[in-house]
Structures are given as structure tokens and as C-alpha cells.
Amino acid sequence: MVDFPNPVRRFVGIEISNAALNAVVIGENDDIVETRAALLPDPDSLLPHLIELIDGLNKGVGGFNRIGIAVPGLVDRATGRVAFSANIPRHSDFDLASEVRSATDFPAVIENDANAAAFAEFQLGAGRGSRNLFYATLGDGVGGAFIFDGEIWRGASGFAGEFGYVPINSEGARLEEVASAANIIRRTRNRFSQDSTSSLNKIGEESINLTDIIAAAEREDDFAQMMLERTGMYVGTAIASVINLLNVETIVVGGAIMEAKHLVLDALVERARELSFAPSFESTSIVEGELGQNAAAIGAALVCKQEG
Numbered sequence: 363m364v365d366f367p368n369p370v371r372r373f374v375g376i377e378i379s380n381a382a383l384n385a386v387v388i389g390e391n392d393d394i395v396e397t398r399a400a401l402l403p404d405p406d407s408l409l410p411h412l413i414e415l416i417d418g419l420n421k422g423v424g425g426f427n428r429i430g431i432a433v434p435g436l437v438d439r440a441t442g443r444v445a446f447s448a449n450i451p452r453h454s455d456f457d458l459a460s461e462v463r464s465a466t467d468f469p470a471v472i473e474n475d476a477n478a479a480a481f482a483e484f485q486l487g488a489g490r491g492s493r494n495l496f497y498a499t500l501g502d503g504v505g506g507a508f509i510f511d512g513e514i515w516r517g518a519s520g521f522a523g524e525f526g527y528v529p530i531n532s533e534g535a536r537l538e539e540v541a542s543a544a545n546i547i548r549r550t551r552n553r554f555s556q557d558s559t560s561s562l563n564k565i566g567e568e569s570i571n572l573t574d575i576i577a578a579a580e581r582e583d584d585f586a587q588m589m590l591e592r593t594g595m596y597v598g599t600a601i602a603s604v605i606n607l608l609n610v611e612t613i614v615v616g617g618a619i620m621e622a623k624h625l626v627l628d629a630l631v632e633r634a635r636e637l638s639f640a641p642s643f644e645s646t647s648i649v650e651g652e653l654g655q656n657a658a659a660i661g662a663a664l665v666c667k668q669e670g
Contacts, residue, residue: 372426374419374468375663377475378408378433380502383415386659387423388667392486396423397656409458413465420466428669429462429470430662432478434503439520442472471666476505476523477514478661479651483614484509485664487652492612496604497651498525499658500597500626501617504538508610514665528600537600541593543572543618550575550589560585576622587625594626598633605638605646616651623650 371390387396438445462470480497495509506525508515526538578586
């Protein structure tokens with residue numbers, strides 16, 4: 363058992379990804395008190411790394427009240443456990459919130475990472491002032507979340523917002539199959555031999571990653587720009603469905619792909635315009651997220667603050 367001092371009105375948010383832990387501490391007025399990150403070399407050893415991070419945060423800021431943990435998976439609100447995670451399946455094998463509380467004495471709340479990021483952007487980021495919002499995150503996976511009347515909308519079983527499962531063509535291909543980081547890389551490799559003039563040829567087909575593709579596009583590499591613009595078109599196709607069905611006020615797009623900024627967003631907006639009911643499109647604002655890599659961690663802290 364870790365010996366913690368008396369807590370103050372501060373809240374921790376931690377985002378878990380495949381390879382890292384990203385944490386923030388927020389104060390009573392939602393100000394960011396502390397940020398920390400730690401590598402996660404082996405997801406199987408998540409718990410000791412997580413406890414070590416929490417211990418370090420506690421010693422650094424002098425205590426806090428609750429912990430929110432954002433995970434890449436479906437969260438069963440009835441049990442507080444991860445029901446399914448495509449990226450980290452082993453998360454559904456144990457009760458993470460109970461394990462954290464047992465080791466630290468701090469109450470812990472588990473939230474889907476897209477829900478958490480959406481809530482952060484709604485409260486403190488690009489969605490400020492909106493009543494209703496859809497958030498799309500494009501990174502290791504493709505996720506989505508809804509905010510209706512200021513609250514996360516989770517659906518009948520808590521699994522709403524699975525944006526990556528939206529079909530984007532008549533063959534039934536899902537958005538995640540073309541727009542996640544791994545699938546952007548896969549599509550780029552599949553077309554690699556068709557453009558020998560691309561600067562990506564200097565890196566080599568097997569070594570290319572998403573950062574390389576974005577960097578090449580920013581250097582006005584036509585091939586890299588085309589791959590990102592096509593990604594934006596795929597996402598715009600799916601976002602048009604959200605606009606047509608729900609006429610949401612604000613759509614915020616975040617995640618690692620947004621390092622490409624307008625290269626993806628411009629194509630996304632134009633495709634959504636083409637496929638949307640015009641009056642609904644004109645009443646919807648589509649913007650880039652403002653909170654960057656801290657969005658899910660900030661949202662997890664805000665969620666546990668709200669529930670505490």
C-alpha cells in the first residue's frame with residue numbers, strides 16, 4: 363500500500379495507449395497543475411507502471427481526490443470494466459479500477475478514450491460553447507463520441523460512438539480499415555511502387571510510419587499529400603452520415619492524424635459537404651481539436667471530477 367497525504371481538490375486523468383501512459387492533474391478550476399508521460403514497454407505489465415506513475419504524480423503535487431483512466435475500448439458502465447478492446451484485448455481480463463484503488467486507496471473511474479477526449483474538447487477545447495457535439499479521433503484506432511446537452515451520450519449499453527465501424531463504401535469496408543494509422547501506412551505501402559518520385563522512397567517501404575507520411579506531405583510531396591487527402595475523404599464520408607442523421611452543432615476532429623492539419627481536414631470538410639443534406643451541413647461547424655495529445659487524459663480527469 364502506498365502512503366499518500368491528505369488529498370486536496372485535484373483530479374488525475376491518465377490515458378492508456380498501446381505504448382505509453384499520458385497523465386494530467388487538474389485543479390478545482392480545471393487548470394492543469396501537472397503533466398507527465400511514461401513509456402509502456404509491455405502492456406502486460408500495465409498495472410505496476412500505472413501505480414508507479416500515480417505514485418510519482420502524488421508526490422509531485424501533494425495529493426488528489428480521484429483518478430480517471432481513459433482506455434481504448436468499450437466500457438461497461440454497469441461493471442466499470444473494459445468489455446472489449448481491439449487494440450489491447452487483455453484489458454478486459456481484469457478490473458482495472460478496483461486494482462488501482464486497492465494499490466493506491468484512490469477511487470478510480472474507467473472511461474472510453476474517445477468519450478473522455480470529447481468531454482475535454484466540449485468543456486475546455488474546440489467545442490466550448492456548444493450544446494451538442496460529435497468528436498472523432500483518428501490515431502492507432504478510429505473512435506467517436508457524442509455530447510448531447512452537455513453530457514456524454516453512451517447509448518443503451520454504453521457502447522455508442524463506434525465511429526470506426528461506420529461503412530464507407532458499397533463493399534462494406536469500415537472506416538477504421540482505411541483511416542487508422544496502421545491502415546494509412548498499409549494503403550501507402552500498397553501504392554508505394556506507383557510513385558518513384560516520392561521522397562518516401564528514401565525511407566523504404568517497410569520503414570515508413572505515419573509521422574514520415576505527414577512530414578513528407580508538409581514538404582509538398584504529392585504522393586504523401588494524396589494519401590492523406592484520401593484519408594480525409596474517407597473520414598468525410600462517414601462524418602456526412604453523422605451530419606445527416608443527427609444535425610449536430612459541432613464536429614471536432616482529433617488524434618495523431620491531425621498533425622497533418624489542413625491536408626486531412628480540408629478534404630474531410632469538402633467530402634462531408636458533397637454528401638450531406640445542405641441545410642444540416644451549413645449549420646454544422648467542423649473543426650480541429652485544440653487539446654492535442656492531452657485531450658483524453660484531461661477528459662478522464664474531468665469525468666472523475668464530475669462523478670466525485
